[in-house]
Amino acid sequence: MADYGQFCSVARAHEAIGGRWTLLVVRELLCGSRRFNDIRRGIPRISRTMLSERLQALVQAGAVSRMEGEHGPEYALTEAGRELMGIVSALGTWGQRWLPRHAADEDLDLEPVLVDMQRRVRPEALPKEPLVVRFEVEGQRQPRFLLLKEAEVSLCTQNPGFPEPLRIRARLPALVAWWRGDVNFAEAQRTGLTVEGPRELAKAFPHWFERYLFAEVEPAARP
The missing domain is CATH 1.10.10.10 (Winged helix-like DNA-binding domain superfamily/Winged helix DNA-binding domain)
Structure with missing residues (x-):
C-alpha cells in the first residue's frame, strides 16, 4: 500500500x-x-x-x-x-x-454481466411459473442458465430442472451494450442479440430486469 x-x-x-x-x-x-x-x-x-x-x-x-x-x-x-x-x-x-462506450472494442467478460442481471431481476414482473433462460454467447464454450422464480433467482452452469422456454443467443458486445444502456433492446437485437422462444415471453424478457444501475446516465456531449 x-x-x-x-x-x-x-x-x-x-x-x-x-x-x-x-x-x-x-x-x-x-x-x-x-x-x-x-x-x-x-x-x-x-x-x-x-x-x-x-x-x-x-x-x-x-x-x-x-x-x-x-x-x-x-x-x-x-x-x-x-x-x-x-x-x-x-x-x-x-x-x-x-468514458467512451464502445462495447465492441472493449475487453469484456460475460460473468459480471450475468451476475449483475441475476441480482437486478424484478420478481414481481416474472411469469408465475418458474422457468430457465438459456444464454448462448458467442465465444463461450458452455451455455449459462438463469433460473427465474419469484422466490429465487440463480445463475447456473446447468439447467436445475425447470422448463427452458427462452434461449438468448448473443454476441457479448451486443448484450453488454443493451445492459449498460448504450442502446435499447431493439437496437441490440439488430447488432447480435436474439431471443428465441414463445413470442409473449420473448417480448416480456427485457422487462424482467431493472437494467444496470447506471444505465440511465446519459453520456456527456462531446465537443
Whole structure:
C-alpha cells in the first residue's frame, strides 16, 4: 500500500482503499455478496490471493467485518464501509457519463454481466411459473442458465430442472451494450442479440430486469 506521507484525508483514504481491485470488492459487497466465491464471481479476473489480500486490507481499515457463517467465512461492510457507497456511485456515474462506450472494442467478460442481471431481476414482473433462460454467447464454450422464480433467482452452469422456454443467443458486445444502456433492446437485437422462444415471453424478457444501475446516465456531449 502506497505511503504518501501527507496529512490530507484524501491521501490517507487513498492509502487505505485506493489499491487496484479494492473498490470493486466494495462494489460487490454493496450489491449483496457475502462469501468469497460470490465476490469473485463479480470480479473474475482477480486472483484468489489478491482477493484475500484486498479483503484483509478492508478488514484492517475497519471497512469490512469478517465472521464465520454456516458454510465458512462471510464478509459484510461496516458503517465505515457502507459510507463508501457514495464513492462507488460517483465513480460509476462519472465513468458512464465521461468514458467512451464502445462495447465492441472493449475487453469484456460475460460473468459480471450475468451476475449483475441475476441480482437486478424484478420478481414481481416474472411469469408465475418458474422457468430457465438459456444464454448462448458467442465465444463461450458452455451455455449459462438463469433460473427465474419469484422466490429465487440463480445463475447456473446447468439447467436445475425447470422448463427452458427462452434461449438468448448473443454476441457479448451486443448484450453488454443493451445492459449498460448504450442502446435499447431493439437496437441490440439488430447488432447480435436474439431471443428465441414463445413470442409473449420473448417480448416480456427485457422487462424482467431493472437494467444496470447506471444505465440511465446519459453520456456527456462531446465537443
